[in-house]
Amino acid sequence: MRRFILIPHLKIHNANAMSSPFTIGFPAMTAWLGAVHALQRKLIAQGFDEIILDKVAVSCHEFNLQTYKGQNDFVSSIIGTANPLDKDGNRPAFIEEARCHLEVSLLIEYKNLDPERIDDFLKTIKQLIISMKFASGDVLSVKDSQVLSFNEDKDEDQQLRPILNKLMLGHVLIERRDLVMQSMSEGRDALDAVLDHLKVTHSSQLDDDGKVTWTSQRKTQGWLVPIAVGFQGISELGLAKNQRDANTPHRFAEAVLTLGEFVMPYRIESIDQLLWQYHVDLENNLYLCQNQTTN
Incomplete structure (x- = not known):
């Protein structure tokens, strides 16, 4: 039996859209797995000593890249944030940073959790997430987390469909x-x-x-x-x-x-x-x- 924690509809503000030295767009997978690892360390500090969060799926429900393209422009420009004026009233130098606002659901596989501590686990996760950064972005809101099960000994399609329904409507990122x-x-x-x-x-x-x-x-x-x-x-x-x-x-x-590749969850064939x-x-x-x- 495999068990998952679903963090649904996580709204993030000003996440880092500079996903690599060459690309601007959806935050890199290193950012999402890094956030999950940070969550694991925080849970261990809260008394869940043996908890392991080692796998994650990301379903994107909404994505708003902070760029602007004029009517006759060939390329888009980054919408930057203004720094406070200096003592002379001038705008100080700054480095352009690509940002995005997005809403995602995270499906995280976990291990080594006492079933009797599930309620405390869900409550602690919500408290921790609100104070965390995801892809350098601030968390605006998140719905209550859920625990989902996947029985590998039963029909995979029957076990998978309820999980995929939780990730709709959105697009999940897979590797090609x-x-x-x-x-x-x-x-x-x-x-x-x-x-x-x-x-x-x-x-x-x-x-x-x-x-x-x-x-x-x-x-x-x-x-x-x-x-x-x-x-x-x-x-x-x-x-x-x-x-x-x-x-x-x-x-x-x-x-x-x-x-x-971003695909709709109903196209996924295996967990x-x-x-x-x-x-x-x-x-x-x-x-x-x-x-x-x-x-």
Whole structure:
């Protein structure tokens, strides 16, 4: 029996939309798994000593990217926040930050919880979430959390449907690394493999009457987006001056990007297709967030 905690309709204000050095949009999966890990540490501090929160699914109900595009503009501009005036009445220098307002539901798999403490568990989670940051954004409101069960010994579709209904109406983010690997097997490098599925190809056709019809399409159908899923180490492990934890090795790293797809929950075929978890590949210096089905 697998058990999940559903945090429904979490409204977040001013979340970080700079999901990687190259993309602006939905917060990176590293942000969501990082928030779940922070929640686990807070629960342990509240007396749930053995609790483990190791997998999460994210369903987005509403997303509002803080950008502006004028009538004749070719690109969008970031809507920034104004800093207070300095003592001379001038606007101080600032760094543009991409922000977004969004509403999501989080489905988190948990382990090692005493069933007799469920009520206390749900109450504590709501208290903690209100005071937390999610993807650097402030929590405006959240509905009461629920505990859901998934019995692997019974019919999967029958067990899965009630869970997916809780994630509607929304779009869940899944990994489509398979598309990137397919393009790379055809001789493209990693960046070209991602762009190969994001570019829009426009084509025209001339009929017998001389009328031109234009069509636009991508290589693969679906709501595909570039997503940041972790980091790759680019230096050896070592220690840095004034690092926060002197006992943890330090290394420089760069972001890892791949393709993701937003799909309606009713299209999900297995519970593991929803869930993201940490995956470490020390041989290749990779620290990733992955769908369990892609491990």
